[in-house]
Amino acid sequence: MKAYDGMYIDGSWRPAAGPDVIEVVDPADEQVIATVPAGTVEDVDAAVRAARAALPAWAATPPAERAARLTALRDALVARQDEIARTVTAELGAPPKLAQTVHAGLPVAVAGSYAELAAAYAFEERTGNSTVLHEPVGVVGAITPWNYPLHQIVAKVAPALAAGCTVVVKPAEDTPLTARLFAEAVHEAGVPAGVFNLVTGLGPVAGQALAEHPDVDLVSFTGSTAVGRRIGAIASGMVKRVALELGGKSANVILPSADLARAVNVGVANVMSNSGQTCSAWTRMLVHRDRYDEAVELAAAAAAKYGDRIGPLVNAGQRERVRGYIEKGVAEGARLVAGGPEAPREKGYFVSPTVLADVTPEMTVAQEEIFGPVLSVLRYDDEEDALRIANGTVYGLAGAVWAGDEAEAVAFARRMDTGQVDINGGSFNPLAPFGGYKQSGVGRELGVHGLTEYLQTKSLQF
Numbered sequence: 001m002k003a004y005d006g007m008y009i010d011g012s013w014r015p016a017a018g019p020d021v022i023e024v025v026d027p028a029d030e031q032v033i034a035t036v037p038a039g040t041v042e043d044v045d046a047a048v049r050a051a052r053a054a055l056p057a058w059a060a061t062p063p064a065e066r067a068a069r070l071t072a073l074r075d076a077l078v079a080r081q082d083e084i085a086r087t088v089t090a091e092l093g094a095p096p097k098l099a100q101t102v103h104a105g106l107p108v109a110v111a112g113s114y115a116e117l118a119a120a121y122a123f124e125e126r127t128g129n130s131t132v133l134h135e136p137v138g139v140v141g142a143i144t145p146w147n148y149p150l151h152q153i154v155a156k157v158a159p160a161l162a163a164g165c166t167v168v169v170k171p172a173e174d175t176p177l178t179a180r181l182f183a184e185a186v187h188e189a190g191v192p193a194g195v196f197n198l199v200t201g202l203g204p205v206a207g208q209a210l211a212e213h214p215d216v217d218l219v220s221f222t223g224s225t226a227v228g229r230r231i232g233a234i235a236s237g238m239v240k241r242v243a244l245e246l247g248g249k250s251a252n253v254i255l256p257s258a259d260l261a262r263a264v265n266v267g268v269a270n271v272m273s274n275s276g277q278t279c280s281a282w283t284r285m286l287v288h289r290d291r292y293d294e295a296v297e298l299a300a301a302a303a304a305k306y307g308d309r310i311g312p313l314v315n316a317g318q319r320e321r322v323r324g325y326i327e328k329g330v331a332e333g334a335r336l337v338a339g340g341p342e343a344p345r346e347k348g349y350f351v352s353p354t355v356l357a358d359v360t361p362e363m364t365v366a367q368e369e370i371f372g373p374v375l376s377v378l379r380y381d382d383e384e385d386a387l388r389i390a391n392g393t394v395y396g397l398a399g400a401v402w403a404g405d406e407a408e409a410v411a412f413a414r415r416m417d418t419g420q421v422d423i424n425g426g427s428f429n430p431l432a433p434f435g436g437y438k439q440s441g442v443g444r445e446l447g448v449h450g451l452t453e454y455l456q457t458k459s460l461q462f
């Protein structure tokens with residue numbers, strides 16, 4: 001058990017203002033592995049002041065130099081890749097391979113992409129008799145979740161730094177150790193003091209203080225819709241910019257002409273990965289009624305294979321929440337064909353990979369984000385019915401379409417109300433804009449679209 005006592009503020013680790021700590025728990029065995037300080041309003045204020053003080057110089061730093069710091073940050077993340085993966089396994093419970101490739105690996109790609117974008121982006125353009133300057137928004141308050149603890153931080157910090165903004169991060173209370181490693185990497189990259197700051201703490205205390213701070217110009221939040229709504233209200237009350245990356249209930253639409261076995265197997269893997277704790281997971285599988293029984297059989301078999309390969313959920317609260325949804329699904333008439341609400345092991349916050357069949361569009365398990373290894377399989381009559389079901393939730397973050405012919409799948413995807421659609425298993429692209437339609441959020445992350453979130457324009461006429 002390690003007791004950390006510092007917060008990374010103004011370029012160094014300094015003691016927290018208050019005595020409170022957060023216990024970090026390994027969800028695989030329920031042991032406390034470390035404590036970190038629980039930041040207060042005072043710590044948040046110190047961090048925001050540091051970010052404000054550092055802003056003018058960082059904003060005036062030539063983009064090529066900002067790019068050089070981001071390249072160094074990318075290299076520091078590479079150097080620490082094994083340590084990051086081990087830490088994500090310890091505090092989130094992600095299996096080692098997933099921790100290495102996705103949790104530690106994806107942030108390297110994203111940091112690298114912003115090193116390139118910072119160097120290449122046209123921060124000035126000419127239109128008519130105007131020169132348009134793309135200037136940094138200012139001080140960014142970033143509030144991040146635990147499900148992809150490093151990715152969620154890098155997806156905000158890298159574009160913010162590329163744009164010339166300075167940042168204060170409040171990471172999720174469940175995964176502060178990965179955030180601390182990121183702060184070490186930023187330090188090693190030679191990013192000037194105050195440009196990046198980290199305050200560990202509880203959402204309603206440190207998170208809220210950050211969102212409410214008058215010297216924060218933009219709040220970028222990823223997490224639950226309930227908290228996102230509150231943060232949006234605070235931000236609009238203060239007329240500050242806000243970016244919200246919220247939940248999802250994405251549809252995996254399998255059209256009749258698709259390779260059914262492939263679509264189902266990839267679809268199940270998509271849901272079970274990271275124990276179902278992925279906002280963009282395809283948690284609703286939509287299958288034509290003629291192929292429905294076959295699809296359910298394939299899905300149940302695929303889920304059963306995952307039994308030993310998935311990690312625990314992040315904490316006891318999430319496990320109870322997920323079990324509650326499975327029970328609710330069955331109570332509302334869904335048919336359990338794999339997994340179930342029972343604890344598969346004595347220790348650890350595990351839930352078995354679960355498949356619910358005979359799910360209808362109005363059921364709770366077809367409408368609400370479960371955030372666990374639970375797949376709902378729905379039937380549709382024809383393409384119009386499939387589209388109505390696919391678009392029939394308050395969310396619109398991601399999705400998938402499978403068809404024998406790529407053009408057929410693309411035509412369907414064009415009609416979906418959602419921010420991303422993978423066609424016949426198209427792979428994740430860290431340069432493609434990521435973000436929600438409808439209540440899945442406001443704003444976009446990643447690539448050039450993610451960069452422009454952190455910029456504001458000034459027009460000079462001459």
Ligand code: NAP
Pocket residue numbers: 143144145146147170171172173174201202203204205206207208209211222223224225227228230231245246247248278279318369370371
């Ligand atoms: P959450 O409470 O929304 O947490 C996200 C972040 O917001 C954390 O850093 C959290 O701090 C902070 N926060 C909480 N209350 C706050 C407040 N009043 N003001 C400012 N910041 C606040 O999410 P959760 O409770 O960990 O997870 C609940 C559900 O959210 C999940 O079941 C899932 O449906 C959804 N979720 C979605 C995503 C996504 O990627 N879209 C990620 C995670 C969770 P604490 O860590 O201290 O709570």
Ligand code: MG
Pocket residue numbers: 203
């Ligand atoms: Mg929370």
